[in-house]
Amino acid sequence: MKHIFLFVLAGVMFTSCKKFLAEEPNSFLAPENYYKTAEDAFIALTGAYDALGSGSETFIARRLQYLTWYASDEALAPTLAAQKPLDEFSYVADNGDVSRVWNNMYAAINASNIVINRVAGIQMNDSLKTQYLAEAHFLRALCYFYGVRLWGDLPLVIIEVKALSEVDIARSPVGDIYGQIITDLEYAGQHLAPTNQNGRARKGAAKALLAKVYLTRASSVAAQAGDYQQCADLCTEVIAMPQHELLADYEKAIGAEDEFNRESLFEWQGDRTLISSGEHSIFGAFSLPRGMFVIPGQTASDGGSIACEIPYFNKYPDDDYRKECTFYTSGPDKDGNTVTWQQLSVPYPSPAKKYIDKTATTRDAGAFSGNFVVLRLADVYLMKAEALNEISGPTTEAYDMINAIRERARNRDGVNPSATPADLEGLTKETFRDAVLEERVLELGFEGHRWFDLVRTKRLVQTIKAIHPEYPVEDKHLLFPVPANEILLNPKIKQNPEWK
Template structure:
């Protein structure tokens, strides 16, 4: 649902339908199996349905598939289009920085984020008026604030200034909003996360496992602060998370498999579940679009690792083989990858063992999407301490991450010991690159570090332009020119 125009379009359609129904009463048929809107927002059960719908929208196509791959992965040096050369060639425009404002994935990403924001605003606008248990109501509102903040964070780092809608529109004057300065957007994100962290529990019972926690709100707040170079706040928020009982999962490769979802390292995961006899509800395609091509019930092979990424790992680093599926290899789960095919490599973090492919269902319907891991919290803490001049304090969390990767192999990945800030910065940037590879952060990391021309220049990155993606032209047109375009597009 488009932020500035969807409400208007729905209203116009509704009025037209109402006028037609005055003379065609036989058209007034209630939708089958749907709860009428006038009977909704009545009790706690309705509030629960609305919040669950908000969670469910997180794994919709525009939130986790082609559009995020285009905007959040293709600009980096760790991934390229993949699949067959002739399939979805529009992805190359993001990879080579030749993108124009009319390319469709821009609009898909924009719609996906604002649709989730709209669902969050509906919860935040309606649940306060429901007579229900106060503690549960507060938790529902906190979950909605986190998810709204999460989507605005994805928007602001992709586009910069964006329309900021924090309430449901009450009049026609509130439909079409201009872009708000990114500083204002960041302030709204931080307010939502502060309020959410004050309410959300540290843990849940098994029946609610996977819902947003206090740790998730603090960790996302740390990441938002990192993008603004608020290093004191990054240090504070990460230290709070480090005191909540998280730990690194021992086996890096199996960390990403279904059986280890919501483990000790999980801070925030998008929950996915195959619903038997309900293919429409089993709609996460995150793993399918990135899965190995040419195998039974296989994937589409998009968003594949580059040779640059493969070469970035230190000698013997187990994370290389745990991140990249190489053509012709046999995976730890025993799957033989074809020796020939369109792509020499695939993303192993999104990989679904062949034994878990269920005929007729989307590959990866059961596979959660890891968004924030405790390893990233440790690396954010290391970076904050480094930027604050505390080299020794930065080394401990940095080396925790390296030690987990090293395991029992004492001859690899030695501890970082330098106290030189420039060398330490280089080491932390490297560790983020290899630890978080193929997790949709590399492009934005390099941009926030101010290294875009240095790292991506050979791909076509232009300083002063490619730090942001273009505002979708369709949204500018629908706004009647209220929305403006980013520089260079």
């Protein structure tokens, strides 16, 4: 973490965020000469959002998914040699992707801290100032929530770093990290507006994220009585918000051509027009089916870097609408002949449909790759079903939540509805728990939740061993190792147990 703050000592750099910023800020601005106007505050906030992902490389834009997709039963990396250790559980503490996520996460945290620490003193409209501060609290909480689930104890930095000595600190316990996350999200949930510009946090996002925090903490070493009830209550509040609703057609709930819809709560926005800073999503380009030409101008080398594990793919019933909305299973080859995924040069199912703009007319990766949806309302329904079941078993309301998701899938696109998936009934607390986890597979596949679900339910090891008995996965993989370089730079940081 220490080396990522070096830029602070030379002055703060803010990059242009053309997602919602009309004017480009200056590249380098000394802190003592900055943070004086409402425009300065907005540019600082823009820098915090931009830190979530830039250049298709950093944090949410790419590397976070490498850690969580490949190290679960969801995805594999047939064409990426550097990522195979993640998929095969042979990675070590100096793994490049683990280091990048750690560094980028703390860079984003520091960008949020700059807003929180500096904007409070700017003379500007109080309502606007409060909104900006609430957004920064949301972003900081989001970063720490990813971090506490990936590494457990973390160095807790809530001030703007101005000197390297300020990051020579030990890791704080998981309970303290959760406490800070909850404090930030309570502030954000209280002060954010129900609506906001696309790509920015709003009240429903803060409350939904807080619900997920409580649900996750409930099964952690920091669990507290009432966590499940807090989750259920927040889910109820979000579901009742008139700004959000389950869309009638599952295919419209996530996708490049349907971004920022009423089911979406928060999305990292990958520009679909390449700009000089190269901000775009790689998910569509990397998850294309190699050898199946589904995008105009696609070349033989496109795709195959993010492919679906076959056992995970087989969890989807053939007549479940969500399967055809997630995967390319057949399509034209270079000669126009129809081929199936088994016939591809990289013979794995392709999960590209959630990230490719199917209306695109260009091969440009930045033109057809979609956003990364961090939270959407279907997740809230399933979180509420899970929390209610943990409180008092499968109640009528818990069934209502999960069956609403299944009914939407059953209705398909409104034309020719099917009998699959049928409503659930007659389950025990244990079988309902299993059913919710499997429903999350079908509903939220390749949306960044699977690894976290397997870890918080303590099912990662058994799940991986069931499909890859030869992989050396063990309990230590419930957390990632602290990057080796961080321990060398800061002797106060200790490594996670069993990692070297």
